Amino acid sequence: MRWDGQGYLFDPGEGSQRQLLHAGLSSSQLHWICVTHFHGDHCLGVPGIVQRIARDRVKHEVKAVYPASGQEYWNRLRHAAVFTDTETITEHPVSxxxxxxxxxxxxxxxxxxxxxxxxxxxPDGRRMLPERLRKHGITGPDVRVLQEEGALRGVTLEMCSVPRxxxxxxxxxxxxxxxxxxxxxxxxxxxxxxxxxxxxxxxxxxxxxxxxxxxxxxxxxxxxxxxxxxxxxxxxxxxxxxxxxxxxxxxxxxxxxxxxxxxxxxxxxxxx
The missing domain is CATH 3.60.15.10 (Ribonuclease Z/Hydroxyacylglutathione hydrolase-like)
Structure with missing residues (x-):
């Protein structure tokens, strides 16, 4: 899943590395590996994904999230074969x-x-309303100033937007x-x-x-x-x-x- 510029890989089952290639994706597009549980169809692709991230020398952090009760299984999967591991993948067991x-x-x-x-x-945000911005004379770069500061020349953000x-x-x-x-x-x-x-x-x-x-x-x-x-x-x-x-x-x-x-x-x- 692509979400706000980051890639989330949920439950990499057997063959996940191959499927990434077929989907036209690379390991550098992954930022999260999320395992729901440690039944094989949800996690047996972890070794290939981990080793691909290491081999491709992905530089950014990749967070691995999984049930803490399955730490032993995660360790086995991450180190299922001989390879040079990477500190890029950080572990975040949940309980x-x-x-x-x-x-x-x-x-x-x-x-x-x-x-x-x-x-x-x-996060919740606000949707700017062009007609209200025009009414209050807020144009161009001033729109961003209003969004960042919350008020400009007596005009508040709430006067020109609605919750989103x-x-x-x-x-x-x-x-x-x-x-x-x-x-x-x-x-x-x-x-x-x-x-x-x-x-x-x-x-x-x-x-x-x-x-x-x-x-x-x-x-x-x-x-x-x-x-x-x-x-x-x-x-x-x-x-x-x-x-x-x-x-x-x-x-x-x-x-x-x-x-x-x-x-x-x-x-x-x-x-x-």
Whole structure:
């Protein structure tokens, strides 16, 4: 995910380095590696990503965020083969119910192993209103002065602007429905969420700590998400099941729904 000029890689599973190449991305575009939990399909790509960052001599800091309870697994993954390690990658294990590394917030989910969901939150700002700026004679470089100083020649920022909530996105993988799922998704512009099963397997989903497409749609609906992206489908379903996932989600959530595929590009919807 590209967010405010930085690249976030969530849950690098097996083959992630190869997928980066197919997507036309380089290791220098990564600034964060975020692992939700240490089941293999969410982390076995870590060795390749780490070694690529080291081999490419990426100079900027790359923050690695992961459950602290999985430190042993992280160590094994980071040092899975002989290579010259890099101090560029800094480790930020998270623990407890909630952890914050702005602009990222991690919240503990409900899964057989400790798992965290992530939320990206842009700071709130203000939207300048051209007609009010003209009314008060604020033009050119003075607009920036007003934004930075808050007042200029008796004109306040509030007189020429309105509040603009910061944009937000949530990445929620393996979990049952729980309070933190809804907290992470609250009001987000983009919700990327697992929908491992269809509703016919709801009991199985709950037993194994997963969501159905209907569960994911319920989260989007009750949280007021603007765009819902379904992902992490069980291998039992083929591509012919995509319309069924879409149908089940749309029966609950009347917003924008996307069934994810490899190398698909999804935009964070712009604010009105």
């Amino acid at each position: 407890g119910d909630t952890a914050t590394l702005p602009p990222l917030t991690a919240r503990r989910l409900s899964h057989p192993v400790e798992s965290y969901g992530y939320r990206l939150q842009e 909530p910061g944009q937000s996105a949530a990445f929620i993988m393996d979990t049952r429905l729980c309070e933190n799922v809804f907290t992470l998704a609250d009001g987000v512009d983009l919700l990327v969420i697992e929908s491992t099963f269809l509703s016919a397997e709801a009991a199985l989903a709950k037993d194994y700590g997963h969501l159905t497409a209907q569960d994911a749609a319920l989260v989007a609906k009750e949280s007021g998400a603007r765009r819902l992206v379904l992902t992490h489908f069980s291998e039992r379903y083929g591509l012919d099941a995509e319309p069924v996932f879409l149908e089940e989600a749309r029966a609950v959530f009347d917003g924008d729904v996307i069934v994810a595929r490899d190398l698909m590009t999804v935009q964070v919807p712009k604010r009105p």
